[in-house]
Amino acid sequence: MEQEEKEFNPKIVAFLCNWCTYTGADLAGVSRLKSSPCVRIIRVMCSGRVDPSFVIKAFKQGADGVFIGGCHIGDCHYSEGNYKTLRRVEFMKIFLEEFGIDPRRLRLEWISASEGDKYAATTLDFEKQIRELGPIQLVEV
């Protein structure tokens, strides 16, 4: 058991919106800020593109955490996309809890293109949280 914990490297799938969070992540990279190496980024044009089934699919395929990054409320590049993301994540928190997956494994953050430091800090914090929660270990049906 202890050895497994030493070797546990969380797999975090991050859906980042093209205009804000993805660009923020890019800024973090260019500024050589330390962000979590556990994050695997999937760029979407808007956080509203993230279908709730993507979240479940990610967990089923071995993700220990799912991160959704979008523009700040009121600043969505497509006006209203992130409102839908907000509502979807509220539903998904309830669904994950009922499915038996800790809802803290799903995180939604509004990070703008200029907030490279916030991106870096958030990913490191999320990695720490996932390490505390441990590997997801879904029971295969």
Place this chain on the structure above:
Amino acid sequence: MKPKLALYWASSCGGCEIAVVDTELKILDIAGFFDIVFWPCLMDFKYKDVEAMEDGEITLCLFNGAIRTSENEYMAKLLRAKSKVLVAFGSCASEGCIPALANFYDKQSILDFVYKDSQSLEENSRGVYPETKTHMPEGEIEIPELWNTVRTLDQVVDVDYYVPGCPPQSFQIVKVVEAVIDILKNGKPLPPKGTILGAGDKTCCDECPRERKEKKIKKFYRPQEIIPDPNECLLDQGLMCMGPATRSGCDALCVKANIGCRGCYGPPVNVMDQGTKMVSALSSVIDSTDQKEVREIIKTIADPLGTFYRFSMGASLMRRVQPKKVEKE
């Protein structure tokens, strides 16, 4: 030699059998064209009659019911071997339907409730659990094993086609049977494997006659809380309707009767998970941009997980609820 037809019911309610018989006079055409060789509900053939058949001897098998016992699994595999074409008939076989709601629990907690904790048990039989093997003076009695997870037919055997619905509407069954007879009589090619028959390729909303406006939902109502306007979209009025996340084909029966669609025709085209698709649809029309208010609006939906996955839990992405983990110290 007439082509052979078999119908079987696994974990089901019998509604699909009734739907076939509800084709009324068409049943005479079916019985006239096919040689019905196995239909436990209505005919007296036995399992050993099927076991004695050659592989592929049955031309068409309409298999309804989900797979939750060892008997269901055995018959699924047997009928797959003996049938040329195996159809997952009805919602249970296609997506799990109501039996798959057992996937919100597990075998032990279900047995505990039914045989130990239920209030309606006779006191002297409380705690008496069924055994798969029981020794009697006359010999040994066996009953099937209950599996922990309810599965769809295609999770157990290779399925050729699907006819969704709980039950598939009789007029659709007529269309499917007529198409099959046409193929067999006139040598037409079979549709591609995996085709969903007896249903449309749009959503239930497409068949709904109600007037739809821009949706702005501030609250969801239970069906008994308001009297719906007969002409306006039910979802517009705050009544739960699975129409946007349900395949068309039933002619919007339920909404025409003033009750929201339940989702029994399964997910629409190219949608793998009906429940999350409904989440997506509702998230687009809930009228709030404030996190707390959104949470309160969602709370007005009674049992969202059970409502959105009522028919499709078996075929959903998660397929079952995770067992409760023992808390780490």
